[in-house]
Amino acid sequence: MKKSDKILITLVLIATCFSFVYSFYKTVIKADFDVVNIEPPIDSAQE
Amino acid sequence: MNTIICPDSVPSFLRFFDLSVAPPLLFYAYIPAIIVALFFGFYILKKDNYSLQSKLLLGIAVSFSIWVLNLIFQWTISYVKIDMFSWQITPFFEILIPILSIYFAYVFLNKKDIPLSAKIIFSFLVFTLAITIPTKFNTLSFDYQNCQANYGDVYYHFVYIFELLAIFIVDYLCIKKYLRTSKEDTTTKKQAVILAIGSTLFLTIFFLSNILGEFTKTYQINLFGPMGILVFIGFMTFMIVRYGLFQIKLIATQALVLGISILIGSQLLSPSNIIDEVVTASTLVAFLIAGLYLIRSVKHEIEAKEALKIANERQAETTSLITHQIRGVFTTTKAGLSAVIDGSYGPIPQNLMDVMKHMFKSQEDGVIEVQTFLQAQKIESGTVQYDFKPFDLKTLVEELSAKEKPRADSKSLEYEVRINNEDYVIEGDRVYLTQLVDNFIDNAIRYTEKGSIKIQLSRKPDSVLYSVKDSGVGIKEEDKDKIFTKYGHGTDSRKINSDSSGLGLYIVKGIVVGHGGKIWYETEIGKGTTFFAEIPIKQITKK
Numbered sequence: 001m002k003k004s005d006k007i008l009i010t011l012v013l014i015a016t017c018f019s020f021v022y023s024f025y026k027t028v029i030k031a032d033f034d035v036v037n038i039e040p041p042i043d044s045a046q047e
Numbered sequence: 048m049n050t051i052i053c054p055d056s057v058p059s060f061l062r063f064f065d066l067s068v069a070p071p072l073l074f075y076a077y078i079p080a081i082i083v084a085l086f087f088g089f090y091i092l093k094k095d096n097y098s099l100q101s102k103l104l105l106g107i108a109v110s111f112s113i114w115v116l117n118l119i120f121q122w123t124i125s126y127v128k129i130d131m132f133s134w135q136i137t138p139f140f141e142i143l144i145p146i147l148s149i150y151f152a153y154v155f156l157n158k159k160d161i162p163l164s165a166k167i168i169f170s171f172l173v174f175t176l177a178i179t180i181p182t183k184f185n186t187l188s189f190d191y192q193n194c195q196a197n198y199g200d201v202y203y204h205f206v207y208i209f210e211l212l213a214i215f216i217v218d219y220l221c222i223k224k225y226l227r228t229s230k231e232d233t234t235t236k237k238q239a240v241i242l243a244i245g246s247t248l249f250l251t252i253f254f255l256s257n258i259l260g261e262f263t264k265t266y267q268i269n270l271f272g273p274m275g276i277l278v279f280i281g282f283m284t285f286m287i288v289r290y291g292l293f294q295i296k297l298i299a300t301q302a303l304v305l306g307i308s309i310l311i312g313s314q315l316l317s318p319s320n321i322i323d324e325v326v327t328a329s330t331l332v333a334f335l336i337a338g339l340y341l342i343r344s345v346k347h348e349i350e351a352k353e354a355l356k357i358a359n360e361r362q363a364e365t366t367s368l369i370t371h372q373i374r375g376v377f378t379t380t381k382a383g384l385s386a387v388i389d390g391s392y393g394p395i396p397q398n399l400m401d402v403m404k405h406m407f408k409s410q411e412d413g414v415i416e417v418q419t420f421l422q423a424q425k426i427e428s429g430t431v432q433y434d435f436k437p438f439d440l441k442t443l444v445e446e447l448s449a450k451e452k453p454r455a456d457s458k459s460l461e462y463e464v465r466i467n468n469e470d471y472v473i474e475g476d477r478v479y480l481t482q483l484v485d486n487f488i489d490n491a492i493r494y495t496e497k498g499s500i501k502i503q504l505s506r507k508p509d510s511v512l513y514s515v516k517d518s519g520v521g522i523k524e525e526d527k528d529k530i531f532t533k534y535g536h537g538t539d540s541r542k543i544n545s546d547s548s549g550l551g552l553y554i555v556k557g558i559v560v561g562h563g564g565k566i567w568y569e570t571e572i573g574k575g576t577t578f579f580a581e582i583p584i585k586q587i588t589k590k
Contacts, residue, residue, distance in 0.1 A: 004163055004166070005166065008166055008167065008170040009170075011170065011174060012170050012173050012174050012177065015174050015177040015178050016139070016173070016177040019177045019178055019179075019180040019181060020136065020177075020180065022180075022181050023132060023135050023136070023180045023181040024132060026181050027128055027131050027132045027135060027181070028128045028129060028132050031128050033131055033186070033188065033189060034187070034188035034189065035127065035188065035189045035191050036188045036189070036190055036191065036197070037190045037191050037192040037193065038191045038192070039192075
């Protein structure tokens with residue numbers, strides 16, 4: 001494998017791993033995201 | 048609010064096989080397809096000696112499988128936080144599929160790696176998408192009532208546009224290859240057409256279902272997206288046929304029967320009433336009987352093909368052995384005659400010397416004939432071992448054209464060698480390419496009675512083009528398909544050279560193809576023929 005390929009793959013892999021781990025931490029552990037449309041729609045509630 | 052309330056969710060974590068909630072199609076069609084796709088991907092990787100294109104094919108299979116598994120996850124997951132994470136990583140795997148499809152199409156069609164600039168663009172796309180995963184550019188919020196994430200700008204303005212663009216890029220690559228391939232090279236043309244149809248269907252079904260499902264909020268449409276995997280498997284089957292992997296049929300059938308049996312059998316583990324369990328058990332037994340019969344039939348077919356293949360190989364071995372023996376006899380006799388002509392056994396009368404020289408020439412021709420035959424056999428069986436090393440093709444063309452010039456001069460032919468002043472160092476087998484260069488010139492001189500011969504070498508960005516133009520009789524319409532075939536003589540060529548074996552251009556074509564290049568000709572009756580050979584500068588990386 002060429003040196004340039006190794007550099008590109010390493011950069012992408014580091015960014016991906018970091019991003020996945022941080023997303024997992026932020027979303028699954030910290031639950032740091034907005035939840036919308038919580039209430040059921042009015043018409044279905046009336047039914 | 049920690050758990051999902053949507054009707055398509057299941058009550059407990061990872062209960063994949065509870066068919067009462069998510070559509071049965073999801074499990075029946077997706078999971079065996081994933082198993083088969085991954086299996087084929089790994090098998091081709093091993094069979095194709097870990098080549099770049101097989102790695103990319105596996106990359107598509109893996110990305111697609113992860114994307115589909117993630118989709119199943121979204122349908123079955125019970126917890127909001129995990130569901131949200133699953134939605135967040137979807138665009139990342141979704142964009143890998145078009146990127147790898149473009150990469151694969153380029154390598155498959157051009158037999159070489161993509162340029163560094165394209166790698167930088169692809170890496171930039173993946174990098175950008177990766178770093179936006181945890182941000183609002185990717186997902187804005189989670190819609191509790193609809194059990195899905197609301198996507199941000201990345202999905203709507205980046206992923207979708209690139210997905211559509213990928214279809215056009217792959218088609219552009221295929222059309223470009225098709226138009227640039229000579230009429231004679233029908234195999235490459237067919238490959239470009241099949242790749243274009245297969246990948247367009249695959250990518251279009253996959254992406255259109257995503258786009259339409261997302262915009263119309265009709266998730267039944269999304270369900271059809273992964274059915275593109277069927278086209279993908281069909282496409283891989285084409286690859287298998289190309290590599291001649293017959294035995295994979297048996298393993299693939301076994302994998303498919305096993306995958307579906309597991310799926311049906313797993314339903315027995317889910318709590319249900321006795322009638323359902325009896326129906327499921329009966330289905331499983333019936334499927335196993337049918338599956339075993341299918342495996343047996345495929346096995347018989349493979350055994351028959353293997354037996355035929357062995358018979359053909361034995362025949363070829365016998366012919367090769369006999370031919371080797373004949374070559375041995377020729378060589379021994381030639382050595383004896385050479386010694387007599389050299390005077391090693393003392394002087395001989397002139398009339399006997401003439402006979403000896405004539406016999407020596409016949410022996411020499413005989414050795415060449417046998418060697419040519421053996422080489423054609425090696426090409427046919429695919430057992431040629433090329434020794435790829437960098438060398439200057441220009442020097443080789445200059446040497447051989449100078450060597451052949453006296454023959455052209457003896458026929459009073461105008462003889463021109465035109466080589467532009469550029470770098471012609473290529474990775475190739477010098478011994479075999481010598482045969483290619485020599486064959487074109489030899490044929491041109493042999494079949495041209497008057498006029499001219501022009502030998503030309505020119506450089507392209509990633510290849511060199513070698514051509515020899517003659518002003519001979521040209522190739523008749525009825526002979527055009529025979530030219531590169533085994534024992535394929537032109538009607539007029541037999542009149543000029545009755546001793547021709549009809550193997551020269553067949554061998555030369557094998558050599559060019561073995562170097563990842565292409566060979567073709569242009570001809571006009573009464574005006575002459577030009578033979579072309581395009582050889583890549585570098586051989587595709589195998590490992």
